[in-house]
Amino acid sequence: MYSEKVMEHFMNPRNVGEIENADGVGQVGNPKCGDIMKMYLKIEDGIIVDVKFKTFGCGSAIATSSMATEMIMGKTIDEALSLTNRAVADALDGLPPVKMHCSVLAEQAVKSAIYDYAQKN
Amino acid sequence: MYSEKVMEHFMNPRNVGEIENADGVGQVGNPKCGDIMKMYLKIEDGIIVDVKFKTFGCGSAIATSSMATEMIMGKTIDEALSLTNRAVADALDGLPPVKMHCSVLAEQAVKSAIYDYAQKN
Numbered sequence: 001m002y003s004e005k006v007m008e009h010f011m012n013p014r015n016v017g018e019i020e021n022a023d024g025v026g027q028v029g030n031p032k033c034g035d036i037m038k039m040y041l042k043i044e045d046g047i048i049v050d051v052k053f054k055t056f057g058c059g060s061a062i063a064t065s066s067m068a069t070e071m072i073m074g075k076t077i078d079e080a081l082s083l084t085n086r087a088v089a090d091a092l093d094g095l096p097p098v099k100m101h102c103s104v105l106a107e108q109a110v111k112s113a114i115y116d117y118a119q120k121n
Numbered sequence: 122m123y124s125e126k127v128m129e130h131f132m133n134p135r136n137v138g139e140i141e142n143a144d145g146v147g148q149v150g151n152p153k154c155g156d157i158m159k160m161y162l163k164i165e166d167g168i169i170v171d172v173k174f175k176t177f178g179c180g181s182a183i184a185t186s187s188m189a190t191e192m193i194m195g196k197t198i199d200e201a202l203s204l205t206n207r208a209v210a211d212a213l214d215g216l217p218p219v220k221m222h223c224s225v226l227a228e229q230a231v232k233s234a235i236y237d238y239a240q241k242n
């Protein structure tokens with residue numbers, strides 16, 4: 001049911017945790033399942049230099065968030081804003097259709113954290 | 122949002138894994154979110170002597186399954202069959218209403234594993 005990459009990121013998620021004094025913090029909820037995701041960004045000169053996430057969400061949410069943090073690390077804000085949940089799912093060699101709603105959590109958390117950063121600056 | 126007991130079982134889930142040559146195996150899916158749960162039972166003389174579970178589900182699914190396995194360990198089949206998701210949630214000092222559907226997974230997986238055992242015997 002799940003690709004090897006999904007299982008690998010689920011078992012060994014990257015960038016789990018919090019960032020103290022983060023420049024942007026996003027928190028989003030998934031209306032489909034009630035799960036919550038929190039995303040922390042450290043931004044210097046318009047570049048995402050660190051990112052961490054925390055979730056109580058399912059394995060697919062963990063795997064997509066882990067992959068999403070890897071995909072935006074070192075990128076500009078504009079590049080991070082253009083990341084779609086579809087691109088993250090593709091990078092994981094796909095998700096079961098019934099689990100695509102979980103990947104939305106990661107995309108929205110990134111956007112929400114950048115929005116929080118923009119409001120503060 | 123989550124009780125201390127929920128967080129504790131989420132961080133340190135009990136009885137995660139598989140049982141080889143289990144006497145009963147149940148697998149159920151959650152129509153609300155697409156998550157899957159697998160439950161393994163070892164039964165001797167009508168008593169549940171071992172139980173393990175595996176899931177790709179969210180933190181609430183992990184916590185309720187962990188608690189459910191503790192509640193049925195050493196119990197008779199009839200006692201295990203009468204376990205409700207409400208009783209498991211209560212034992213965890215409650216779940217947010219939006220996450221009650223996750224606790225259904227644990228109850229159904231126990232019943233499904235017992236049904237599998239009954240069919241084989």
Ligand code: FES
Nearest residue numbers: 033035057058102
């Ligand atoms: S089921 Fe809630 S994030 Fe996947």
